[in-house]
Amino acid sequence: MAASSPRNPPPLRGAENQDPLSEMADEDSDEGEDIFVGNSNPVAESFQPDTANGEEPADLFSEEETSTAVNSSITTFKSNGVHSDNENDLFAEVSVELSMENPSTTAKTSGAEFTPSLTLSATQPRSMEQVGYNRTSATQPRSMEQLEEEKDEDSFDMDVAVTNPEKIGDGMNAYMAYKVSTRTTLPMFRNRTFSVWRRFSDFLGLYEKLSVKHSLNGCIIPPPPEKSVVGMTKVKVGKEDSSSADFVERRRAALERYLQRVVCHPSLLQDPDVREFLERDELPRAVGTHTLSGAGFLKMINRASDAVSKMTIKISYSDAWFDNKLQEVESEDLQLRKLHAVVDSLVNHRKELCGNTAVFAKSMAMLGNSEDNTALSRALSQLAEVEDKMETLHQEQAASDFFILAELLADYIRLLGAVRGCFEQRMKTWQRWQEAQSTLQKKREVEAKLLWANKPDKLQQAKEEITEWEGKVTQYERDFDRISVTVRKEFLRFEKEKSKDFKSQIVKYLESLLQSQQRLVMFWEAFLPEAKAIA
Amino acid sequence: MDEDLFLEDVGDSWSFQLGGEDEDDLHEYQAFLGSSFFDLSGDPFSQMGLGDHEGKQFCWKKTHTDSSAEEEEAREGSLSVSAQTIRVTEAVRDGDALTFIVISQKLSGSGEYHVARTHEDFQWLQQCLFSQEVVPGILGVIFPPLPAKPQLNAPTKVLKQLGFLAMGEDWRMYCMALETYLQQVAAHTTLSKNKCLENFLTSSEPPGRQRVRKGIFNRLSQAMEGMRKEGHKDVDDFFQTERDNNLTLTGCSKSATERFIDVVLTEQKLAVACGHFSTALHLCVEQEEDSAVLAFSKICVKLSEVIDSIKRNFESVAENNLSTLGLGLDLESRCQEAEKEMLYRRTCKLVVLETASRNAERAKPVKTAAMDELKVAAEKEFDHVSGVAKQEIARFHSTRVELLRQALILWCEKQLETARDTSFRYSEHLQAFKGLGE
Numbered sequence: 022m023a024a025s026s027p028r029n030p031p032p033l034r035g036a037e038n039q040d041p042l043s044e045m046a047d048e049d050s051d052e053g054e055d056i057f058v059g060n061s062n063p064v065a066e067s068f069q070p071d072t073a074n075g076e077e078p079a080d081l082f083s084e085e086e087t088s089t090a091v092n093s094s095i096t097t098f099k100s101n102g103v104h105s106d107n108e109n110d111l112f113a114e115v116s117v118e119l120s121m122e123n124p125s126t127t128a129k130t131s132g133a134e135f136t137p138s139l140t141l142s143a144t145q146p147r148s149m150e151q152v153g154y155n156r157t158s159a160t161q162p163r164s165m166e167q168l169e170e171e172k173d174e175d176s177f178d179m180d181v182a183v184t185n186p187e188k189i190g191d192g193m194n195a196y197m198a199y200k201v202s203t204r205t206t207l208p209m210f211r212n213r214t215f216s217v218w219r220r221f222s223d224f225l226g227l228y229e230k231l232s233v234k235h236s237l238n239g240c241i242i243p244p245p246p247e248k249s250v251v252g253m254t255k256v257k258v259g260k261e262d263s264s265s266a267d268f269v270e271r272r273r274a275a276l277e278r279y280l281q282r283v284v285c286h287p288s289l290l291q292d293p294d295v296r297e298f299l300e301r302d303e304l305p306r307a308v309g310t311h312t313l314s315g316a317g318f319l320k321m322i323n324r325a326s327d328a329v330s331k332m333t334i335k336i337s338y339s340d341a342w343f344d345n346k347l348q349e350v351e352s353e354d355l356q357l358r359k360l361h362a363v364v365d366s367l368v369n370h371r372k373e374l375c376g377n378t379a380v381f382a383k384s385m386a387m388l389g390n391s392e393d394n395t396a397l398s399r400a401l402s403q404l405a406e407v408e409d410k411m412e413t414l415h416q417e418q419a420a421s422d423f424f425i426l427a428e429l430l431a432d433y434i435r436l437l438g439a440v441r442g443c444f445e446q447r448m449k450t451w452q453r454w455q456e457a458q459s460t461l462q463k464k465r466e467v468e469a470k471l472l473w474a475n476k477p478d479k480l481q482q483a484k485e486e487i488t489e490w491e492g493k494v495t496q497y498e499r500d501f502d503r504i505s506v507t508v509r510k511e512f513l514r515f516e517k518e519k520s521k522d523f524k525s526q527i528v529k530y531l532e533s534l535l536q537s538q539q540r541l542v543m544f545w546e547a548f549l550p551e552a553k554a555i556a
Numbered sequence: 557m558d559e560d561l562f563l564e565d566v567g568d569s570w571s572f573q574l575g576g577e578d579e580d581d582l583h584e585y586q587a588f589l590g591s592s593f594f595d596l597s598g599d600p601f602s603q604m605g606l607g608d609h610e611g612k613q614f615c616w617k618k619t620h621t622d623s624s625a626e627e628e629e630a631r632e633g634s635l636s637v638s639a640q641t642i643r644v645t646e647a648v649r650d651g652d653a654l655t656f657i658v659i660s661q662k663l664s665g666s667g668e669y670h671v672a673r674t675h676e677d678f679q680w681l682q683q684c685l686f687s688q689e690v691v692p693g694i695l696g697v698i699f700p701p702l703p704a705k706p707q708l709n710a711p712t713k714v715l716k717q718l719g720f721l722a723m724g725e726d727w728r729m730y731c732m733a734l735e736t737y738l739q740q741v742a743a744h745t746t747l748s749k750n751k752c753l754e755n756f757l758t759s760s761e762p763p764g765r766q767r768v769r770k771g772i773f774n775r776l777s778q779a780m781e782g783m784r785k786e787g788h789k790d791v792d793d794f795f796q797t798e799r800d801n802n803l804t805l806t807g808c809s810k811s812a813t814e815r816f817i818d819v820v821l822t823e824q825k826l827a828v829a830c831g832h833f834s835t836a837l838h839l840c841v842e843q844e845e846d847s848a849v850l851a852f853s854k855i856c857v858k859l860s861e862v863i864d865s866i867k868r869n870f871e872s873v874a875e876n877n878l879s880t881l882g883l884g885l886d887l888e889s890r891c892q893e894a895e896k897e898m899l900y901r902r903t904c905k906l907v908v909l910e911t912a913s914r915n916a917e918r919a920k921p922v923k924t925a926a927m928d929e930l931k932v933a934a935e936k937e938f939d940h941v942s943g944v945a946k947q948e949i950a951r952f953h954s955t956r957v958e959l960l961r962q963a964l965i966l967w968c969e970k971q972l973e974t975a976r977d978t979s980f981r982y983s984e985h986l987q988a989f990k991g992l993g994e
Contacts, residue, residue, distance in 0.1 A: 349842070349849070356840045363833045370829050374822045381815040388808040393801065394957050400964060516848035523855050524992055531862065531986040538979040545972035552964040555957065 178206035179284050181299065183277035186269050188256065189220075195257045196220050199273060201280065203299045209291075211300060221248075223304050224276055230294045231283070239443050239508035240289070241515050243282035244435045246275035274424055278432060285518065343505070346512055347444050354437045361430040368427060371419035375412050382408035396555045403551040407544050414537050421533040429526045433519065440515060443508050450504045454497035461490040634749060637757055638663050639742035644735040647706075647727040648672075654706055654727065656734060660757050669758045675705045677756065678734065680763055681741075684752030691746060693937075695901045696944030698952050699747075700740035701890035703733045719817055720882040724875075732883055740955075788903050792942070798949055799899050806896055809889040816877065816885055823874040830867035834860045854992060862985045869978040876970040884963025891956055898948065902941050909934040 185200040202216035228245045235242055252268040284290050284299075298304065382405045389401030468483040641661035648655045653674055661668045682702045703721055715722040721730045738757070741747050755763050790796035837860035841853045912931040919927040 353840070356836070359836050360833070360840070363829065363836050367826070367829045367833060370822060370826045374819070374826060377815065377818045377822050381812070381819050384808065384812040384815045388805070388812050391801070391804045391808050394953070397957050397960060400961075404964070513848065516852070520848065520851040520855060523852065524989065527855065527859055527862075528986065528989050531982060531989055534862075534866070535979065535982040535986055538975060538982055542972065542975045542979055545968055545975055549965070549968045549972065552961065552968050555961040555964065 179290070180204040181277070181280045181284055183273055183280060186273050193254075193257055196222075197253075197256060197269060197272070199276060201299060207290075209296065215300060217298075217300065217302060219298070219304065221253075221272070221276070222306070223298065224279065226304070226306075227283075227294060227298045231289060231292060234292065234294075235289065236442060236446055237504075238288075239446050239504040239511060240286070241436070241439050241443050241511045242289070243279055243286070244439050245279050246272060271424070271428070275428065275432075278428075282436075282518075286514075342509070343444065343447070347441070350437055350440050350444070354434060354441075357430050357434050357437065361427060361434065364422060364427045364430060368419055368422045371415055371422060375415045375419065378408055378412040378415060382406075382412065394555075400551045400555050403548055407548050410544055411541065414541060418534070418537050421530060421537075425526050425530045425533070429523065433522075436515070436519075440512065443511060447501070447504050447508050450497070450501045454494065454501045457490060457494045457497045461487065461494050464490055635742055635754055635757075636663055637661060637669060637742070639739055639748070641668075642735060642738045642742060642757070644731040644738070647731055649708065652708055654708065656731060658734075658738065658757065671757065671760065673756065673762070677763055678702055678737075679705075681752055681756045685741065685747050685750055693940030693942075693944035694746075695905065696898060696941040696946075696948055697744075697746060698891075698895050698898045698948045700737050700744070701894045702737055703730060703890070706730055719813060720820075720878060720886045723817075723820065723882075724878050729878060729883060732879070733887065736887060786900060786903065788907060790903070791906065794946070795899070795902070795942070799903070802892060802895050802899060806889070806892040809885060809892050813882075813885040813889045816882055820874050820877045820882060823870050823877070827867045827870035827874065830863050830870065834863040834867060837863065858985070858989055858992060862982075862989075865978065865981050865985060869974065872974040872978075873971065876967065876974055880963050880967035880970055884960055884967070887963075888956060888960060891952070891959075895949070895952055898945060902938075902945050905934070905938045905941050909938045 180203065182202045183199050184202065186197050187199075188195055189198050190196060198218045198220050200216050201219050202214070203210070204214045206213065224245050225248075228242065231242050249268070249272075252265075252272070255265045256269060283295060289295055385401055385408060386405035389398050389405060392398035392401060464483065464487045468480065468487055471480045471483050637660040641659075643659045645657045645659055648657065655672050655674050656678075658671050658673055659668055679702070682699070685699060704718060706718065706722070706727060707715075718730070721727075721733050723729055741753060742757075747753070752763070786799075790799060837856045840856040842849050844850060844853070909931070912927070912934040916924070916927040916931040
């Protein structure tokens with residue numbers, strides 16, 4: 022495994038081994054259509070996880086049963102016997118505090134391009150959304166307290182790891198399954214350690230759900246790794262070369278970091294979708310994830326930044342803060358991109374050095390072989406071996422450069438995109454408030470006109486509308502204030518996390534660097550007597 | 557019957573005009589006409605009366621500064637400086653040419669000599685050595701190889717030929733190669749006696765400049781010529797083996813040198829890339845009071861320092877590679893070529909001998925006596941050459957093993973030192989980083 026996976030998956034006690042997701046649809050298809058192949062594949066065909074520990078027959082969720090499945094999972098939570106106050110709140114308050122627009126608009130505001138055929142996943146979480154929203158807002162004061170405490174701890178009592186990528190199936194319908202292992206002391210989970218198998222589209226699905234629910238709050242939602250048709254196709258086709266292995270490893274590491282960021286986020290961690298993702302044996306197949314290709318994501322980000330730049334806002338102190346921060350974010354984005362390009366070239370040069378060193382080692386070996394003088398011949402052969410070992414070191418170092426530094430930068434470039442999205446979200450809320458105000462104004466004018474024209478029946482309607490819009494204005498103003506608070510909090514948290522993240526990654530990088538260097542010293546120390554022994 | 561070996565062997569390398577002022581000079585050089593520096597074709601006798609061979613001769617024209625120096629040049633003497641102390645300390649740019657400062661210590665211990673020499677001067681010295689008084693079997697000497705001419709503002713292809721010698725700052729590698737050359741010449745029992753060397757090292761006046769008529773030493777033409785003779789089977793197992801080994805080693809060492817150049821070039825590229833990285837990190841530093849931003853800026857600064865260390869490590873590693881093993885491999889490669897040339901000369905003499913023998917056998921009674929004489933002379937010469945060659949080969953092998961040994965030890969020691977330094981620096985950085993923001 023690459024250096025990016027520091028933890029070993031915890032020993033799994035009574036691991037719920039589920040049989041794999043049996044859907045056959047194309048995981049990374051970028052086409053517009055949803056390929057719903059609702060075949061319930063017989064369990065026997067699929068792999069048997071190596072930690073087979075009492076296999077349970079899978080509940081194969083077909084799409085129709087999705088809503089019921091969700092309900093049943095909710096019931097499962099309930100009947101856990103493990104309650105947190107949060108969970109009770111989840112179901113206690115059903116009243117909607119915020120008016121929820123229909124899913125399609127919601128989807129639009131969060132920026133994702135949901136296609137019409139997406140009704141399923143959009144409707145499915147609706148009840149959850151409402152509930153989720155309430156939960157978040159209702160429990161916010163409480164979770165903030167928790168936050169205060171948790172902030173000081175280094176790790177939330179929570180560890181996730183993504184390991185054991187395994188190829189399921191063959192040909193173009195194949196996909197990679199990843200083992201997601203969790204170790205936690207948080208009471209909201211059923212067990213302390215458990216693991217599930219997930220595929221890439223599941224991760225994307227999780228992101229979408231979180232996005233739909235939380236981006237309206239102004240939460241910075243960690244973006245998932247990008248799709249790659251080329252990369253996956255190679256894997257599917259079964260190319261057994263290092264580039265496929267690299268790709269899988271890269272993806273595994275990225276998925277792990279993604280999950281770690283999600284569970285690090287105090288609000289997101291409370292989200293039942295996250296819990297479900299980590300705990301539940303089988304997830305309904307995530308659909309519509311084809312929209313989240315790398316290009317699509319980029320477009321979304323760019324649109325967000327365009328929208329933000331077009332909006333103006335009256336200057337007040339807190340707004341200055343937001344403007345400043347946004348500017349910071351944008352300049353940082355440029356800087357990170359530049360750094361990423363530089364690190365990329367560094368990685369390439371190192372790989373080149375690997376190649377050159379290997380070729381040189383061979384030529385020295387040949388020279389050693391042709392040499393008559395025994396001691397010299399041996400020394401030259403030793404030299405060739407030293408160079409070979411150095412090649413390995415260079416390879417490892419290149420991997421370290423890449424997996425630690427380059428991917429870190431790439432992650433943050435994506436994260437900054439999410440941050441920008443947050444700011445945009447806030448702007449939109451403001452805009453909605455302003456528009457409501459202007460609508461209210463218009464309604465008042467209409468009322469005034471009606472008064473003058475003396476049309477009592479229409480007047481009544483107008484008055485009703487005014488009341489309605491007054492309510493909306495108040496609500497939207499409150500929304501705006503709330504989202505401003507959240508965005509600010511999120512941003513500060515993000516900055517802190519960023520520093521922590523960078524620091525820990527760089528420490529890891531340095532450690533690998535130091536280790537390589539120490540091994541190099543050993544190689545040279547071993548070679549010196551050989552050189553001296555030449556007579 | 558009579559192959560015109562003269563014409564065949566005449567390549568156009570190192571052509572120089574033999575326009576000596578007196579017959580004595582001519583006599584000295586006549587025996588050494590040939591494809592590179594020497595005529596390997598005929599017998600010494602036919603080269604009397606040089607006037608008959610216009611256009612086919614090699615002429616060596618000198619511009620005289622000091623006529624007395626000329627007379628002394630070819631005479632034997634012993635070197636007044638200590639061979640190991642010869643240094644080529646620097647290369648001074650003089651317009652389009654380079655001048656090298658050569659310093660050597662007097663044997664008497666009473667001081668040192670400082671002279672300035674150009675590459676032409678070195679070439680003159682090399683010519684002198686080739687054109688020595690007729691020492692029997694001089695052809696069997698493995699002449700220390702002189703590096704090719706350094707060209708300033710040369711196209712990359714030309715620089716590539718110089719390989720390692722063109723790398724390094726201020727032509728330092730090149731100077732070291734010249735230094736080794738001089739030391740090798742000065743250490744050679746026969747070559748060191750050449751007055752030219754003494755002159756070269758001690759005279760404040762520039763030695764006689766030769767005008768090289770036809771361009772640079774043209775290995776290509778020799779290569780084409782050599783194709784036919786190189787494969788000629790030897791009569792002596794020792795030499796056949798030596799020739800075979802030499803062929804392999806020449807190829808291997810050349811290839812190893814080139815591969816090593818690639819390695820060093822990549823290391824240098826890595827150093828540059830690290831420099832860019834380090835600079836880019838500095839641009840991330842913000843002058844903000846905000847503690848979060850400050851913390852991140854600190855991280856960037858520290859990382860920039862780390863990357864800087866990595867850069868310096870690569871620079872040192874590349875430098876070490878250049879100045880020890882690189883130089884050593886380059887020298888080994890050129891020395892193998894020098895041995896190859898010697899063996900080739902001997903092989904040519906063998907061909908001459910075999911031809912002469914054949915001619916003697918088939919000669920008509922009228923010419924038998926003359927042919928026999930030729931054969932005997934050829935045989936004698938060949939034996940001399942072989943004798944010298946054997947000694948040279950033994951000396952050559954022990955020298956090169958020693959040179960490689962030194963190069964390898966020095967290389968290892970330097971890399972070890974650099975590696976330890978870097979390791980120490982990295983561990984300091986790690987500690988600093990761990991302590992950040994606490």
